[in-house]
Amino acid sequence: MSQASDNRELRLTQVEKTYANGFTAVQPLDLVVPQGSFFALLGPSGCGKTTTLRMVAGLEIPTAGTVRIGESDITYEKPYKRPVNTVFQNYALFPHLTIADNVAFGLRRRGVKNTAEQVAQMLDLVELTTQANKKPAQLSGGQQQRVALARALINQPEVLLLDEPLGALDLKLRRAMQLELKRIQTEVGLTFVHVTHDQEEAMTMADTIAVMNAGRVEQMGSPEELYENPRTTFVANFLGQSNLIKGSIIGKDTLAGASVVKVDMEGTIVSIPEERAHAITGAGWVGIRPEKVLVAPAGENIDAPGSHFTGATIVSTSFIGVSTQYVLRTAWGQEIAAFEQNTGARGVMPPGTAVDFSWRPEFAFLLDASQDASAGIEEH
Amino acid sequence: MRSRMLPYWLLLPAALWLFLFFLIPFLSLVATSLYDPDGSVLTGYHVTWHFANFPDAIKAYGPHLWRSVWWALIATALCLVFGYILAYTIAFKTGRWKNLVLVMVVAPFFTSFLIRTDAWKLILGDHGWVVHALQSVHLLSQDGRILATPVAAIAGLTYNYLPFAILPLYTSIEKVDRRLIEAAGDLYASPFRAFLNVTLPLTMPGVVGASLLTFIPAVGDYINAQLLGSTNDRVIGADIQSLFTTTQDYAAAGALSVTLLVVVLAATLIYVRKAGTEELL
Known part of the structure; x- marks a missing residue:
């Protein structure tokens, strides 16, 4: 003292x-x-x-x-x-x-x-x-x-x-x-x-x-x-919610002057900034927070140049007030969550709607696939 | 209507019991204390509102009453000290042996009070190991003794009433939330200060209960004084007993009984009030 x-x-x-x-x-x-x-x-x-x-x-x-x-x-x-x-x-x-x-x-x-x-x-x-x-x-x-x-x-x-x-x-x-x-x-x-x-x-x-x-x-x-920028699946799931999608890591690359790690994710190549990539070889989990996932009816333009995916369907829709929470089934059959702010720009999309989704690559993160994708979820 | 009366009906057996076996005997005792002191089995006993029975009895037996109160106080204090240490140990330190130790505390009740007290004659006797041990370390002179002294009588009282102190103390110590003791430690209280400022005040209900359960019966007890004490050190219980049964001086016996009752009641009220306002709330 x-x-x-x-x-x-x-x-x-x-x-x-x-x-x-x-x-x-x-x-x-x-x-x-x-x-x-x-x-x-x-x-x-x-x-x-x-x-x-x-x-x-x-x-x-x-x-x-x-x-x-x-x-x-x-x-x-x-x-x-x-x-x-x-x-x-x-x-x-x-x-x-x-x-x-x-x-x-x-x-x-x-x-x-x-x-x-x-x-x-x-x-x-x-x-x-x-x-x-x-x-x-x-x-x-x-x-x-x-x-x-x-x-x-x-x-x-x-x-x-x-x-x-x-x-x-x-x-x-x-x-x-x-x-x-x-x-x-x-x-x-x-x-x-x-x-x-x-x-x-x-x-x-x-x-x-x-x-x-x-x-x-x-x-x-x-x-x-x-x-x-969580480093483990546990942190990704315990702090908030994360979509973890399996991919195979291709390797490092340079994109517009920045170091990235490229991952083949269910047929689409996504680039993850190197400082957000916590695995560099083998299989990895590509992580993206639900509010970073942008959704639009199939064929409509999404204002998020980057990783773009087509052929998804809305499985469930919950209207919270400030936001609407969607669960999508992707073309490869995985369910992922997407939260959309209720800015009033678009109405709520009902389940069954065919949609495309996208995210900016700088928001994604890459984790080692040897970790349990559900770690930290059940503890909530 | 019925449901409103129900609590009173449920109270009735207990009230009746108290009326028949407490209130009536008590009033009869008060009446006895006001008998004409010259009454005898031959002439009969009459209530003459002879209040002088009280000063007379106190004058004749006051020192004995004093001795009883004094011995009971010492025994109560000893019971509280030993009882608290034991109860604290049982509550906090014995772990899975807790129930066994508690049974051991109560176990002596399976033997008669008289036999147990009588057994102390052997322990404290002139050729017993206690006297020999004390003599060998020169705490007792070679012709010194313990049996037939106030020490033996008080030791007997302490021994006999110790379980009555341990049980209420144990109940209240057991209830103390250990996290409070931890919190006291976190707030700069040494283990001793934590005991003084947290554990002890929280266990005051147990201390009060233990004191009353020890003191009240110990004041009227005469078995310990008779079996272990000296015939020169009479206690009030012995006086009342012999006045009623041997001398048949009912007036004096009644007056002494009522005096004892008032003394104990007054002491209890003062104690509870003092402990109550300062520590219990």
Whole structure:
């Protein structure tokens, strides 16, 4: 805490957790969370994200590896001696204490005598000033969540850990709290590490997301990076939705001055920018997000020069309001999804309509075909 | 109409039971305490509203009443300390042996209270291993003894009422959410502070329950004092028993009983109120 001027990034080096029963919850893991950033660990339940968080909090001891904040090694530090606080999944508010006493708890344990002013400020930040003298049981879920946040934030930890903090809230409240959390993080400027299985939540709030699966980090990057350029089928399916179409890789080429990888996809040659190609030989999955797939009645011009396919039929149509979601059956018999914005330019096409579809090659990505095309789907 | 009366009908058996076997005997006890003290089996006993029975009884037996309260308090405190440690261990540390250990706590009830207390005579006796062990480390002089001392009587009380302390303590400790203890640790509380600030306050209902279940019967208990204590250290229970059955001084016996009841009731109310307002809510 005294070294605030140094770089106080959170750094996990080859951290591993194997339980006594032989189960490895976290495979050797390297993570760097820059100071002041909002970092999300995203993954399905059982992927090791909560175990990782608990190792940072000191509630689990790693089997191997080190956990550091800046230069200080806290791998084996007792939880109550770490400059780290946690917002627990179930909030874990002390039921016998008032809201004000809950919030003051950490300060008092560290010997701060006069806590009233800081508690008042913190309650003001989370807009709970009027609830100060109530007990946790008298508050709603959203309010309890904010108490849990205030109780952790008041200690100005170097790293604030959030373990599925919004999991117990209903959708509308969750959305509101996501924005609220992001606002508070920007305001206080602390390092937040957020664990969630909700990809939308992670994308809304985090600067950087590490997608975890089966104890490993599959990919790490900004929400845009992960969404636009996934490296594995798991990431492609777990973050949003992807169409994965089998193809055989022809090889590298240069197209209009840019390096591309050419793939023979069911008889059509598609070009994928090299930085989006995560396989260069053999079979590959050509991936394309549904909203990047443009659809038009057969024979009509599509405003997307690039990979063009004919002979598809609409299998189902769901009108969502802002968009219409189509499932197409391609000429080679695969079903793919296409989302169309309701700009009003065209009416909704009913099932059975013969259509052509197309996408811009720069939006596609290429993955190794040895990976399971449905990885990450069932976890949603 | 019927359904509105139903709860009262369901209450009736219990109310009747309490009326017949608690309220009437209680009133009769109060009446007894106001008998003419000169009454006897020959002349008969009459309620003469003789309130002087109370000061007389307290004057004669006050020190015994005091001793009973004092011993019961010590035994209750010991039961709370031992009981809490045991209950905490059972709740948090015994894992899959939990049920077995709980059965072991209750197992002594399968033997008579008298036999168990009598067995302590052997353990604490002048030639027992406890006395020998204490003598060999010079905590007890060579002619020192434990049996027939207040220590033995209080040890007996503690032993006999310990299960009554363990069970309510266990129930309340078991209910404590471990995640709260984890959260306290996360908020800079050392394990000891977490215990003081979280676990202990959350288990106060168990502590109050255990104290009452130990203290109330221990005040009136005279078996432990009679079997393990000295004949010089009489307790109030023994006085009441002998006044009723041997001396047949019903007025004094009644007055002592009512006094004991009032003392216990007052102590309980003060304790519950104090614990209740500060910790329970």
